[in-house]
Amino acid sequence: xxxxxxxxxxxxxxxxxxxxxxxxxxxxxxxxxxxxxxxxxxxxxxxxxxxxxxxxxxxxxxxxxxxxxxxxxxxxxxxxxxxxxxxxxxxxxxxxxxxxxxxxxxxxxxxxxxxxxxxxxxxxxxxxxxxxxxxxxxxxxxxxxxxxxxxxxxxxxxxxxxxxxxxxxxxxxxxxxxxxxxxxxxxxxxxxxxxxxxxxxxxxxxxxxxxxxxxxxxxxxxxxxxxxxxxxxxxxxxxxxxxxxxxxxxxxxxxxxxxxxxxxxxxxxxxxxxxxxxxxxxxxxxxxxxxxxxxxxxxxxxxxxxxxxxxxxxxxxxxxxxxx
Amino acid sequence: xxxxxxxxxxxxxxxxxxxxxxxxxxxxxxxxxxxxxxxxxxxxxxxxxxxxxxxxxxxxxxxxxxxxxxxxxxxxxxxxxxxxxxxxxxxxxxxxxxxxxxxxxxxxxxxxxxxxxxxxxxxxxxxxxxxxxxxxxxxxxxxxxxxxxxxxxxxxxxxxxxxxxxxxxxxxxxxxxxxxxxxxxxxxxxxxxxxxxxxxxxxxxxxxxxxxxxxxxxxxxxxxxxxxxxxxxxxxxxxxxxxxxxxxxxxxxxxxxxxxxxxxxxxxxxxxxxxxxxxxxxxxxxxxxxxxxxxxxxxxxxxxxxxxxxxxxxxxxxxxxxxxx
Numbered sequence: 232x233x234x235x236x237x238x239x240x241x242x243x244x245x246x247x248x249x250x251x252x253x254x255x256x257x258x259x260x261x262x263x264x265x266x267x268x269x270x271x272x273x274x275x276x277x278x279x280x281x282x283x284x285x286x287x288x289x290x291x292x293x294x295x296x297x298x299x300x301x302x303x304x305x306x307x308x309x310x311x312x313x314x315x316x317x318x319x320x321x322x323x324x325x326x327x328x329x330x331x332x333x334x335x336x337x338x339x340x341x342x343x344x345x346x347x348x349x350x351x352x353x354x355x356x357x358x359x360x361x362x363x364x365x366x367x368x369x370x371x372x373x374x375x376x377x378x379x380x381x382x383x384x385x386x387x388x389x390x391x392x393x394x395x396x397x398x399x400x401x402x403x404x405x406x407x408x409x410x411x412x413x414x415x416x417x418x419x420x421x422x423x424x425x426x427x428x429x430x431x432x433x434x435x436x437x438x439x440x441x442x443x444x445x446x447x448x449x450x451x452x453x454x455x456x457x458x459x460x461x462x463x464x465x466x467x468x469x470x471x472x473x474x475x476x477x478x479x480x481x482x483x484x485x486x487x488x489x490x491x492x493x494x495x496x497x498x499x500x501x502x503x504x505x506x507x508x509x510x511x512x513x514x515x516x517x518x519x520x521x522x523x524x525x526x527x528x529x530x531x532x533x534x535x536x537x538x539x540x541x542x543x544x545x546x547x548x549x550x551x552x553x554x555x
Numbered sequence: 556x557x558x559x560x561x562x563x564x565x566x567x568x569x570x571x572x573x574x575x576x577x578x579x580x581x582x583x584x585x586x587x588x589x590x591x592x593x594x595x596x597x598x599x600x601x602x603x604x605x606x607x608x609x610x611x612x613x614x615x616x617x618x619x620x621x622x623x624x625x626x627x628x629x630x631x632x633x634x635x636x637x638x639x640x641x642x643x644x645x646x647x648x649x650x651x652x653x654x655x656x657x658x659x660x661x662x663x664x665x666x667x668x669x670x671x672x673x674x675x676x677x678x679x680x681x682x683x684x685x686x687x688x689x690x691x692x693x694x695x696x697x698x699x700x701x702x703x704x705x706x707x708x709x710x711x712x713x714x715x716x717x718x719x720x721x722x723x724x725x726x727x728x729x730x731x732x733x734x735x736x737x738x739x740x741x742x743x744x745x746x747x748x749x750x751x752x753x754x755x756x757x758x759x760x761x762x763x764x765x766x767x768x769x770x771x772x773x774x775x776x777x778x779x780x781x782x783x784x785x786x787x788x789x790x791x792x793x794x795x796x797x798x799x800x801x802x803x804x805x806x807x808x809x810x811x812x813x814x815x816x817x818x819x820x821x822x823x824x825x826x827x828x829x830x831x832x833x834x835x836x837x838x839x840x841x842x843x844x845x846x847x848x849x850x851x852x853x854x855x856x857x858x859x860x861x862x863x864x865x866x867x868x869x870x871x872x873x874x875x876x877x878x879x880x
Contacts, residue, residue, distance in 0.1 A: 296628070328661065329660050329661035329663070330661030330662065331661070332661050333659040333660065333661060337659040339659070339660035339661065339663050341664060347656075347659070348659070348660075349652075350651070351647060351651045351652075354647055354648065354651055354652060355620075355652070356620070357616070357617050357618075357620025357621045357623070357648065358620050358621075358624035358652060360620070360621050360624060361620060361621040361623055361625040361626070361627070361628065362625065362627060362628040363624075364621055364625045364628075365625045365628035365629060366628075368625070369629075369630075387616060388616050388617055388648075391614035391616060391617025391618075392617050392620070394612060394614070394617070395611065395612065395617055398612070551662065552657055552658050552660075552661055552662035553658050553696055554697070554721050555657060555665040555667070555720035555721050
C-alpha cells in the first residue's frame with residue numbers, strides 16, 4: 232500500500248476529485264440512460280476510476296498520448312475533457328466532443344491527446360504503437376498509454392503489436408485493465424495463463440501486476456514504467472487489476488458473478504481507499520470531502536443541463552467529417 | 556519523355572515524396588533489405604535508411620494498424636501489402652480504424668496514409684493469391700480508392716495519394732510492374748477523382764481501369780479495324796468516382812460496356828452499370844453490358860484461369876452485342 236505522506240495535499244485532492252467526478256458523471260449518465268435520454272451501448276467505468284486517474288496523472292499530455300477501448304468516459308475525463316462535451320456526446324448532440332458522431336464508445340479529445348474511444352476489441356493496440364512509432368521517428372520525448380481490457384489480450388493484434396513494439400523498442404505502455412470479466416466471461420475460463428505479465432515477458436517486454444484499486448500505487452507504478460520506457464528504451468506491459476461494479480454495459484444484469492463478490496470489491500473502493508488514507512493522515516476533513524463531492528455532482532448535473540439544451544446536429548451533418 | 560516501367564514509376568513517386576517530406580516513410584514485409592517482394596522499393600533502404608524504410612514481421616493487421624496510428628499522430632506512412640490478398644488480414648484495421656477515425660472523432664483526427672501493393676489475378680497462383688478485391692474497399696466511405704492503368708498515371712496519382720490527408724487504397728498489379736510507358740522527367744501530379752479519356756470515339760464507350768485497360772485498348776484497336784470507333788474511359792479513381800466523365804461519354808456514344816476484373820456480384824462494375832442506367836437512361840440505345848471475371852474462385856490451370864478473366868474477345872463480343880451487330 233502506498234503512503235500519502237510524501238505527496239502534496241493539492242495533488243491528492245486532484246486525484247480524489249477526478250475519481251469522484253468520473254463516478255458522479257457516470258452515475259448521472261446511468262440515470263439518464265434509464266430515462267432513455269441516452270441510447271446504444273454505454274459501458275460504465277465505475278469501480279475502475281483509480282486506473283485511469285492514477286496513470287494519466289503521471290503524464291504530460293502535451294507530448295504523451297492516451298488511447299483506450301470503448302469503456303472510455305473515465306480516461307477522457309482524466310485527460311481533461313470538458314464534462315459538458317462528454318455528456319452532450321452521450322446525448323448525440325452537436326456540442327458533443329465528437330459532434331454526436333461517436334457516442335459513448337468514441338470520445339476523442341485531440342487537444343488533450345486523447346485518441347479514443349475505440350470500439351473493436353484490441354484493434355486500437357497497434358494504433359497506439361503507431362503513435363509511439365511517431366514519437367520515436369521524430370525523436371520526441373513522449374510516451375503512449377494504451378488501455379484495453381482482459382478480453383482484448385487474446386486478440387491477434389495484441390500479440391503482433393507487442394512483438395513489433397519490442398523489436399523497434401517503441402515508447403508505449405500497454406495497460407491491461409483486468410476487471411476479471413471479458414463481458415460475461417471470467418478471464419480464467421479463457422486464458423491459458425492467469426498472470427498476464429507473462430504475456431509481456433514472452434515478448435521480452437518488462438511487465439508486472441499492479442493493484443488498480445489504489446490510485447497512488449497506479450500512479451507510482453506508471454511513473455516507474457515511464458522511467459523504464461525512457462531510460463531503458465523498451466515498451467512496458469502493466470496488468471492493472473481492477474473491478475467494475477456495473478455490468479459489461481447498461482443492458483447486462485451481470486448474473487455471472489455473486490453479490491458477495493461485488494460487495495467484496497465495493498469494500499476496496501478506490502475512492503474510499505484514498506479518502507481513508509488522506510483522512511488518517513490528517514489531509515482531508517469530512518467537510519472537504521463533502522465539498523468536493525458536491526462540486527462533482529454539480530458538474531455532472533450541469534453537464535446534463537448543457538446536453539439537454541444543446542442542438543441536435545443538422546441532417547446535412549451526416550455528410551461531414553468523413554474526408555479531410 | 557523517358558520510357559520506364561510501372562514498377563519504376565511507383566518507385567520514383569515514393570522516392571520523390573520521401574525526399575520532399577521527411578514524414579513520409581515506407582513500411583511492410585520485405586520492403587527494405589530484400590528491396591521489395593516485387594522490387595518496387597529497390598534502393599530506397601540505401602538512400603533513406605532503416606528508420607524510413609521499415610521491414611516488418613509477417614503480421615499484416617499489426618503493421619497496418621501501426622501505420623494508421625503513425626498517420627493519426629502526424630506522419631505520412633506508405634504501407635506496402637505484399638499483395639492485396641493478404642490485406643484481408645488487415646481489413647479490420649482499414650475499415651474500422653483508418654476509414655472511421657475522422658468520422659467518429661467528429662473531424663478531429665486525420666489519417667493521411669497510403670496502402671498499396673499488387674491486386675488482382677497474376678498467373679498460376681490459384682484461389683488465394685489471385686483475387687481482385689477493389690470492390691470491398693470501394694464499398695467503404697472514408698476510403699479513397701485509386702487504380703491507375705499506366706506508368707504515367709501511377710506516378711502522378713501515387714504522389715497525389717501520398718500528399719492526400721485521407722486513407723488511400725492504391726491498387727497495382729503484379730503483371731503490370733513490367734509494363735512500360737512514357738513518364739516526363741519533370742515533376743507532375745494527377746488529381747484524385749478524375750477519369751481520363753484514353754481514346755476518343757463516337758460509337759461506344761468502353762469503361763475500365765487498372766490492368767484490364769490494356770486489354771480494352773487492344774479490343775478498341777480490333778473494333779476500329781471493323782469500323783467501330785470506341786471511346787475508352789479510364790476511371791483511374793474508383794472512390795470518389797468521376798461520374799460526370801462517364802455520363803458525358805455515354806451521352807455521346809449511347810452505348811456502354813464496363814470491363815472490370817472483379818467478380819460481378821456487388822462490384823465496381825455493377826454499381827457503375829446501375830449509375831449509368833439510372834442517369835443516362837434516355838440516352839442509352841442498349842442495356843449496359845459488363846465484362847467481369849467469372850463468379851468463381853481462381854483455378855490454377857492456366858487455360859481455365861485465363862478464361863475466368865476478361866479477354867479481348869469477350870470485350871469485342873460485348874461491344875458488338877451492345878451495337879446489335
